[in-house]
Amino acid sequence: MSDFKLVWKNLMRRKLRTFLMLFATLIAFAIFGVLSAFNNAFSGDQAAAIDRLVVVNKINFTQPLPVSYPARIKQIEGVKQLSYANWFGGYYPEPKNQLVVFAVDHTTYLDVYDDAITVDAATRKNFMTDKTSAIVGRAMADKFGWKVGDRVPMNSNIFSQKSGARVWDLTIAGIFDKKKENQDTNFMFFRYDYFDETRSFGKDTIGWMMLNLTSSSLADKVAKQIDETFANSPYETQTDTEKAFNKAFVAQFGNIALIVTLVVGAAFITILMIVGNTMAMAVRERTREIGVMKSLGFPGARILKMVLGESLLLAALGGLLGLGLATLAIGGMKQAAGNFVPGLAMTGDIMVFGIALIVALGVLTGIVPAMSAMRMSIISALGRT
Amino acid sequence: MSLASQVSAVVRMNVKSIGQRFWPSLSTVVAVMLVVLVLLSFLAMANGFQQTIRGAGRDDVAIVLRAGATTELNSGLSRDQVRLLGEGPGVAHDANGDALLSPELFVIADGKKKATGLKANLPLRGIGAAGAGLRDNLKIAEGRMFASGSNELVVGRGVQREFENFDLGSKVTLGKSQWVVVGIFETGGSVFESELWADLPVVQSLFNRTAAVQTVRAKLDGPDGLQKFKDYATNDPRLKLDVLSETQYFSDQASQTSGLIQYLGWPLAIAMAFGALAGALNTMYSAVLSRTREIATLRAIGYGGFPAFVGTLVESLVLAAVGGCIGALAAWIFFDGLSATTLGASFTQVVFKFEMSPKLVEQGLVLGMAIGLIGGLLPAFRAARVPIIAGLAER
Numbered sequence: 001m002s003d004f005k006l007v008w009k010n011l012m013r014r015k016l017r018t019f020l021m022l023f024a025t026l027i028a029f030a031i032f033g034v035l036s037a038f039n040n041a042f043s044g045d046q047a048a049a050i051d052r053l054v055v056v057n058k059i060n061f062t063q064p065l066p067v068s069y070p071a072r073i074k075q076i077e078g079v080k081q082l083s084y085a086n087w088f089g090g091y092y093p094e095p096k097n098q099l100v101v102f103a104v105d106h107t108t109y110l111d112v113y114d115d116a117i118t119v120d121a122a123t124r125k126n127f128m129t130d131k132t133s134a135i136v137g138r139a140m141a142d143k144f145g146w147k148v149g150d151r152v153p154m155n156s157n158i159f160s161q162k163s164g165a166r167v168w169d170l171t172i173a174g175i176f177d178k179k180k181e182n183q184d185t186n187f188m189f190f191r192y193d194y195f196d197e198t199r200s201f202g203k204d205t206i207g208w209m210m211l212n213l214t215s216s217s218l219a220d221k222v223a224k225q226i227d228e229t230f231a232n233s234p235y236e237t238q239t240d241t242e243k244a245f246n247k248a249f250v251a252q253f254g255n256i257a258l259i260v261t262l263v264v265g266a267a268f269i270t271i272l273m274i275v276g277n278t279m280a281m282a283v284r285e286r287t288r289e290i291g292v293m294k295s296l297g298f299p300g301a302r303i304l305k306m307v308l309g310e311s312l313l314l315a316a317l318g319g320l321l322g323l324g325l326a327t328l329a330i331g332g333m334k335q336a337a338g339n340f341v342p343g344l345a346m347t348g349d350i351m352v353f354g355i356a357l358i359v360a361l362g363v364l365t366g367i368v369p370a371m372s373a374m375r376m377s378i379i380s381a382l383g384r385t
Numbered sequence: 386m387s388l389a390s391q392v393s394a395v396v397r398m399n400v401k402s403i404g405q406r407f408w409p410s411l412s413t414v415v416a417v418m419l420v421v422l423v424l425l426s427f428l429a430m431a432n433g434f435q436q437t438i439r440g441a442g443r444d445d446v447a448i449v450l451r452a453g454a455t456t457e458l459n460s461g462l463s464r465d466q467v468r469l470l471g472e473g474p475g476v477a478h479d480a481n482g483d484a485l486l487s488p489e490l491f492v493i494a495d496g497k498k499k500a501t502g503l504k505a506n507l508p509l510r511g512i513g514a515a516g517a518g519l520r521d522n523l524k525i526a527e528g529r530m531f532a533s534g535s536n537e538l539v540v541g542r543g544v545q546r547e548f549e550n551f552d553l554g555s556k557v558t559l560g561k562s563q564w565v566v567v568g569i570f571e572t573g574g575s576v577f578e579s580e581l582w583a584d585l586p587v588v589q590s591l592f593n594r595t596a597a598v599q600t601v602r603a604k605l606d607g608p609d610g611l612q613k614f615k616d617y618a619t620n621d622p623r624l625k626l627d628v629l630s631e632t633q634y635f636s637d638q639a640s641q642t643s644g645l646i647q648y649l650g651w652p653l654a655i656a657m658a659f660g661a662l663a664g665a666l667n668t669m670y671s672a673v674l675s676r677t678r679e680i681a682t683l684r685a686i687g688y689g690g691f692p693a694f695v696g697t698l699v700e701s702l703v704l705a706a707v708g709g710c711i712g713a714l715a716a717w718i719f720f721d722g723l724s725a726t727t728l729g730a731s732f733t734q735v736v737f738k739f740e741m742s743p744k745l746v747e748q749g750l751v752l753g754m755a756i757g758l759i760g761g762l763l764p765a766f767r768a769a770r771v772p773i774i775a776g777l778a779e780r
Contacts, residue, residue: 027657095455223504270660274660277408348674
């Protein structure tokens with residue numbers, strides 16, 4: 001009989017107990033997986049390009065900037081590509097159903113985000129020629145069943161047209177896909193020139209600018225230079241890397257990482273207690289057997305390995321099932337919560353950390369009973385009833 | 386021996402022997418405690434947030450928004466519209482015959498959170514002369530109200546608590562403009578305490594928003610005032626605005642975020658409860674197992690299966706109750722009154738406090754006891770069915 005088989009037999013000796021342990025472990029790892037994915041998505045790190053800068057109004061990013069700024073910033077050395085956008089406050093078809101809609105500079109937007117999203121040549125051509133056209137993300141297009149050429153009446157809860165209408169009729173020029181795994185595609189954008197000439201107020205202002213650098217090492221220098229250029233003007237700017245900007249924005253919701261850590265911590269303390277106790281109990285029950293094995297010549301180290309193997313196997317089975325369940329759950333939640341939490345996904349990092357936790361859990365729950373089994377003398381083991 | 390005395394004897398025996406299985410029993414207690422603690426922390430967060438927003442609304446104050454705007458931030462009204470609204474029916478007037486009406490400008494400025502050192506959105510509200518009088522329980526706790534026409538600020542207690550450099554006398558730069566904090570105000574913990582207030586015309590000019598306001602708040606002259614005012618503001622072709630009571634406005638806003646927190650809290654707590662249930666079942670099965678001989682002995686001297694059943698169930702319930710109570714107590718000690726901030730519906734920081742209540746504790750204890758009940762029930766059946774002969778033979 002191989003050691004593994006022995007370990008397996010030991011584990012399956014009390015099937016109900018093992019099942020309950022597996023279940024508790026599975027739950028804890030499922031919680032860990034799901035919450036980590038949410039935390040990752042919220043921290044928005046993956047989608048942000050390191051060498052992209054975001055320029056907003058210094059008062060706050062909801063305040064406008066003059067449309068003359070992009071041309072001036074483009075002069076600054078180190079700026080490779082620059083585009084700008086304005087928040088539209090879109091909803092469709094009901095006010096409850098808010099969508100992420102931007103009015104963007106059509107000549108530059110696709111180039112600045114070339115690392116993140118991609119469109120085909122026909123889409124690009126439509127977007128350049130038709131002033132009322134819009135490009136929709138794959139996730140959003142799928143959700144509403146929109147196709148190229150569809151006309152979509154997009155409402156705004158902020159802006160109105162000069163005619164008083166709060167609806168812009170947009171023609172779908174095409175659909176964009178993501179280039180990076182965690183890039184969100186649940187948004188759309190249409191042409192700023194069309195938006196600006198039809199809206200009833202706020203003309204010639206933009207919401208923010210985003211720019212790529214010729215080299216990421218220039219980020220600090222360029223950011224500083226931009227802010228200095230507009231210092232003491234009526235519209236001062238604040239320039240940050242996209243990553244820092246996203247991070248600050250997410251932090252506004254609260255300390256999500258702390259909440260996740262506390263909840264996952266609570267779940268793991270629970271299973272540490274439960275599984276650790278059970279392992280100790282299982283080994284205690286087997287005292288006589290261990291005595292017999294030792295008297296047959298099993299070295300203490302081998303006994304130690306077998307008990308540790310059992311706790312590790314238990315942790316691995318429960319943990320992997322839990323991580324699997326989390327992956328499935330995330331897949332399901334993507335549909336429901338995709339609007340809220342773009343970029344929700346089970347990543348390799350979470351898996352690696354999860355596996356490290358499995359090993360830690362297996363060792364922690366097994367080490368005390370394993371040591372005591374190893375140290376047990378034959379006399380006392382066989383003598384114990 | 387009557388059944389009742391059999392039951393009470395076994396229950397006493399079981400409960401007294403909990404200490405002998407100290408570690409497994411402790412694991413159940415801790416598991417239940419953590420489940421209750423996690424659930425209550427989320428519920429207290431949702432509850433506190435809701436109280437903060439809901440507490441701000443008044444029934445006798447109407448808020449006017451641009452049609453279709455769901456928050457103050459998205460709204461906007463012209464100077465003419467403000468004038469017309471002041472002439473509307475249903476609006477209360479003061480002793481001088483002026484309409485009790487406050488045009489308000491709501492701009493977002495950056496503040497630095499003390500906890501993280503990161504920038505976050507703070508609402509700066511320019512209020513009209515009647516504005517302060519339209520807020521419930523308004524109290525200037527420190528300093529005084531701003532003087533009209535000056536760049537003076539009064540700061541909500543929540544902002545002062547959670548953000549850097551908003552104490553009395555502080556000089557604050559918001560955007561390009563310099564402000565002086567001359568007062569700290571309180572509104573009984575409501576959402577207004579998350580705001581900065583200043584004189585409307587000053588905010589308009591310093592933020593390049595000449596003559597623009599976002600909302601109008603109006604004191605209503607009676608219970609039917611809202612309907613009269615609403616009919617007027619919706620039907621007049623020069624207005625065509627949305628009017629709702631402040632209570633309604635804030636309860637719409639509160640439900641979104643607090644709903645979200647609850648939707649997160651319950652599934653998490655229930656998932657953890659299943660994990661804890663597995664632990665509780667395990668503890669109780671092993672308790673029954675270790676007591677097989679004892680139960681069989683009792684059966685042999687004439688005890689029925691029922692006392693064994695009740696004894697096991699009660700033991701499990703006691704463990705769950707202890708865990709649940711410790712969890713609820715810990716939640717009350719650690720979380721009640723904890724100050725936190727999050728992003729509200731108007732895209733600005735809302736400062737709120739976690740708020741526990743007996744009702745929440747009840748929900749937590751119900752969940753905890755459910756773990757104890759289900760975790761005890763199945764092992765209790767097993768205890769009731771211990772066969773006498775085989776049970777006595779057990780070592």
